[in-house]
Amino acid sequence: GAVVSQHPSWVICKSGTSVKIECRSLDFQATTMFWYRQFPKQSLMLMATSNEGSKATYEQGVEKDKFLINHASLTLSTLTVTSAHPEDSSFYICSAEILAGGTEAFFGQGTRLTVV
Amino acid sequence: EDQVTQSPEALRLQEGESSSLNCSYTVSGLRGLFWYRQDPGKGPEFLFTLYSAGEEKEKERLKATLTKKESFLHITAPKPEDSATYLCAVQAMASGGYQKVTFGIGTKLQVIP
Numbered sequence: 001g002a003v004v005s006q007h008p009s010w011v012i013c014k015s016g017t018s019v020k021i022e023c024r025s026l027d028f029q030a031t032t033m034f035w036y037r038q039f040p041k042q043s044l045m046l047m048a049t050s051n052e053g054s055k056a057t058y059e060q061g062v063e064k065d066k067f068l069i070n071h072a073s074l075t076l077s078t079l080t081v082t083s084a085h086p087e088d089s090s091f092y093i094c095s096a097e098i099l100a101g102g103t104e105a106f107f108g109q110g111t112r113l114t115v116v
Numbered sequence: 117e118d119q120v121t122q123s124p125e126a127l128r129l130q131e132g133e134s135s136s137l138n139c140s141y142t143v144s145g146l147r148g149l150f151w152y153r154q155d156p157g158k159g160p161e162f163l164f165t166l167y168s169a170g171e172e173k174e175k176e177r178l179k180a181t182l183t184k185k186e187s188f189l190h191i192t193a194p195k196p197e198d199s200a201t202y203l204c205a206v207q208a209m210a211s212g213g214y215q216k217v218t219f220g221i222g223t224k225l226q227v228i229p
Contacts, residue, residue, distance in 0.1 A: 006159070036216065043120075043219040044160070044203070059216075093159045105150065105217075107159035 002028045004096050006108025013084055013115055021079045021111045023094030029074035030096035034105070035067075038091040050077045084115040118143040122204050122220035129194055129227050137189040137223045139204030149187050151180050152203040154222065160203055163189075194227045201225070 003026040013019050014026040023033055031052050036044040048069050049057045056069035066088075077096075080089055095107040119142045129135055141149065148167050152160035164173045166182040173180050177198065179190040189202055201222040208216060 004159075025199075036219075041221075043221040045219075046217055050215075091157075095159075104162055104165060106162055107152070110157070110159045110219070 002026075002096070002098055002104070002106045002108045003046060004030075004094065004108045006094055006111055008111060009109060011114070013113070015085055016083055016116055017068075018080055018082045019084055021081075021092055021094075021113075023077045023079070023096070023108050024041045025075045025096045025106075028096075028098050030077075030098065031074060032097050033071060033077040034095045035069060035077075036093045036095070038074040038093060038110075044093065048081075064065050081113065084113070086115045089113055117218070118208055119163055120204055120206055120217040120218050120220035122223050124223060125221065126224045127226070129191075129225070131195060131227055131229050132193045134190070134192045134194070136191070137202055137204075137225070139187040139189070139220055140185060140228045141187070141204075141206045143206045143218070144209045146206060147207045147209060148197060148207040149182055150205040150207065150217070151178075151187070152205065154201045155205055156201075163202075190226075191225070194225075196229050199225055199227045 002093045005024045008020045035047045038044045044049040047062045047109045050069045050071040052071045093110040095105045121140045123138045148165050151163040154160045164180040169184045175180050177192050181188045201224045203222045204220040205217050
């Protein structure tokens with residue numbers, strides 16, 4: 001299957017600082033990428049849909065100015081958590097879709113963010 | 117609002133004991149239903165996409181089926197390596213013209229040797 005690489009896999013940062021998470025599709029071009037957040041024992045919650053060359057579409061309740069998304073190329077999307085606070089600590093996961101006789105979505109390995 | 121309910125939340129099986137996981141959904145304009153496997157601390161791994169009622173897909177010991185209201189993931193003669201959390205998700209068209217994916221909370225499967 002297609003490979004989506006997410007980096008870093010874990011990060012610890014101080015409260016008030018910003019953290020950038022990268023999501024790359026390694027062997028295919030992804031016009032659309034998705035960013036999710038997953039809290040322990042909860043389902044994945046879609047944060048935003050990222051389209052190459054245009055502004056991201058954010059889900060209700062997700063702060064656009066806090067979670068900056070940039071989809072600069074067909075293989076790279078970034079999520080920047082600005083002015084991070086402890087409540088932002090979570091598991092962030094990206095995914096990318098390809099159309100191969102149907103829609104298949106492939107996920108990155110996730111980023112564990114801990115804000116101290 | 118789109119809803120996805122998975123049951124049971126947790127399932128413990130003996131190796132070789134077949135069973136089914138359920139995913140019930142309420143969505144306007146279903147575009148696709150996905151099944152994923154997620155191991156602890158990792159991103160979901162794609163298993164299947166189903167598009168219309170009556171569709172079935174198989175992969176090794178797994179078989180996914182779809183009706184207008186629910187999907188089942190059948191596990192035949194499971195092995196310990198099948199232990200994982202199985203996630204169901206539905207894709208539908210949201211207001212604004214983009215496609216939104218809603219996940220269930222998952223079923224945590226444990227297969228005992």
